[in-house]
Amino acid sequence: MSSIPEELSYTKEHEWVAGLDDGLTVTVGITAFAAEALGDVVFVQLPETGATVEAGDAIGEVESTKSVSDIYAPVTGEVVEVNQTVVDDPSLVNSDPYGEGWLFRVRMEGGPEDLLTSEEYTTVTSAES
Amino acid sequence: MSRSTPLREVHEGLGATLTDFAGWLMPLRYGSESAEHNAVRTAAGLFDLSHMGEIFVTGPQGGEALDHALVGHLSVLEPGRARYTMICAADGGVLDDLIVYRLGAEEFLVVANASNYERVAAELTERSRGFQAEIDDRSDRYALIAVQGPRSQEILGALTDADLPGLKYYAGLPGTVAGFEALIARTGYTGEDGFELFVAGEDAVPLWQEITKAGADHGLRPAGLSARDTLRLEAGMPLYGNELNAGLTPFDAGLGRVVKFGKPGDFVGRAALSPLKDVPPRRRLTGLVARGRRVPRHGYPVVLLTDGTVVGEVTSGAPSQSLGKPIAMAYVDTNVSEGLAVDIRGSHEPVDVVDLPFYRRSM
Structure with missing residues (x-):
């Protein structure tokens, strides 16, 4: 069973969202569940800093040995930072998905919608595993 | 299930x-x-x-039955040796690629792919009629x-x-x-x-x-x-369903050498394959190495960098541990060998043509 930290929010697309509390800038990454399902991640494509993204848009991709998946914007806003370290070393998505493997930060415009609690996300993963 | x-x-x-x-x-x-x-x-x-799949072929004419059913010349195989071969349809299309082991004078083991062995066993049974040979699918x-x-x-x-x-x-x-x-x-x-x-x-x-x-x-x-x-x-080895399928002949796959026209008797596919042996195929199975980090995958089009003309299709692709870059096998028109890209979800990513295999063990 992969870890699902309680303090984070989640999407059905297996991304985690941190920092909602201050209502301004959130950090986004891929859950441990998704990282395990993907296998060894070999390539991460992230949006440009400064890009405006809308919740639900496909804005990047994560590629593993066997598959490729879209990365979605979990919230609407402006991308203010991307994790260049994970672009250079995509294996961080596998080894530390909630830490060094974070993907990008978005300054939110308007509130987040449709995010899941850790409990709700646990239900999603049980249904898929 | x-x-x-x-x-x-x-x-x-x-x-x-x-x-x-x-x-x-x-x-x-x-x-x-x-x-x-x-x-x-x-x-x-x-x-x-x-x-x-493990399919056993036994009997005094086991070798002759395989010579008729497959494109290889198995009756001359020494006991204890094995051959890579194929079973083709009458139209020359590849039904499966196989390894055949000769276990004894009157016993052969045909190893078939999981996706195909039931079909292979049925074809062998059908094609060995009239030969003193028994077909026994012992895969289970x-x-x-x-x-x-x-x-x-x-x-x-x-x-x-x-x-x-x-x-x-x-x-x-x-x-x-x-x-x-x-x-x-x-x-x-x-x-x-x-x-x-x-x-x-x-x-x-x-x-x-x-x-x-x-x-x-x-x-x-x-x-x-x-x-x-x-x-x-x-290692540049074909996978049935990717590099090989019933719509391709062994010649299309660059594996015409497995078809043994010199063996005695007729074999299933001979009439269709015989005229193809001296005809250069339109496309050739080609090794590609990506310059970037995105991975070409099965089914992606191979295109010309200049104008996007489709000149081939990827059959298998993956990040290569040994090369540190994404690699792919693709069927590519024989008249182009440079200026190629793979259309990776709408973006034309440059690739270089290399000789197969990508990796050869040292020794």
């Missing part, structure tokens, strides 16, 4: 991610597929290949365990009295491994030295455990289908 091999519980105990492959629940990977791939390149990997009774990698001989040598150093590539001999009766074959699908062990289904679990123990100090690790696929791709 997927079928399971005798080793399913062993895989589950090892924490494997299981996946459906050709109707079988098989280990995709146990942990990191890159680590499994590298173990096979540098030490050894242990594979469950029990989903493969056999397990197949492979040990692949440079330390394979060391690991298995500790478990068997069989003359492994004397066993040539594409040869097989009956023996015992850890006390279990096995056909020990020096074959594989990884580009490394290695062995494939055909054993009774009920012996699979204890044999797997004995090999695991024997390999513990040699860097042996269990390896799943994901590593198997990247290993065979680096």
Whole structure:
């Protein structure tokens, strides 16, 4: 069973969202569940800093040995930072998905919608595993 | 419902991610597929290949029946030796690629792909009518365990009295491994030295455990289908369903050498294949190395960088551990060899053409 930290929010697309509390800038990454399902991640494509993204848009991709998946914007806003370290070393998505493997930060415009609690996300993963 | 091999519980105990492959629940990977791939390149990997089909052909005309049913010349095979060959439809399309072992004067073992062996067994039965030969599909009774990698001989040598150093590539001999009766074959699908062990289904679990123990100090690790696929791709080996299918002839696949027109008698596909042997095919199976980091995958178009004209299609692609770059095999028009790209979800990513295989073991 992969870890699902309680303090984070989640999407059905297996991304985690941190920092909602201050209502301004959130950090986004891929859950441990998704990282395990993907296998060894070999390539991460992230949006440009400064890009405006809308919740639900496909804005990047994560590629593993066997598959490729879209990365979605979990919230609407402006991308203010991307994790260049994970672009250079995509294996961080596998080894530390909630830490060094974070993907990008978005300054939110308007509130987040449709995010899941850790409990709700646990239900999603049980249904898929 | 997927079928399971005798080793399913062993895989589950090892924490494997299981996946459906050709109707079988098989280990995709146990942990990191890159680590499994590298173990096979540098030490050894242990594979469950029990989903493969084992079809026995016996009788005084077994060889002649196979000569008629397959494109190869099997009746001249020496006992103890094996051949890579194919079974084709009357129109020359490849129905499966096979390894045929001659076990004795009147006994052959045909190893077919999981996705095809029922069809292969049915075709062999049909095509051997009129020959003194019996076809017996024993796939359900056999397990197949492979040990692949440079330390394979060391690991298995500790478990068997069989003359492994004397066993040539594409040869097989009956023996015992850890006390279990096995056909020990020096074959594989990884580009490394290695062995494939055909054993009774009920012996699979204890044999797997004995090999695991024997390999513990040699860097042996269990390896799943994901590593198997990247290993065979680096070695430039075709996979049925990707590089081979019923819409392609052996000549289309660049494997016309397996078609033996010189053998006596007619064989299924001869009439269709014979005119093709001197005709250059329109497309050739080509090795591609990506300059960027995005991975060309099965079905992606190969295009000209200049104007996007489609000149081919990727059949297999993956990130290559050995090259550190994405690699692919693709059917590409024979009149182009540079200025190529792969259309990766709308973006034309440049690739270079290289000779196959991508990886060749040193020795």
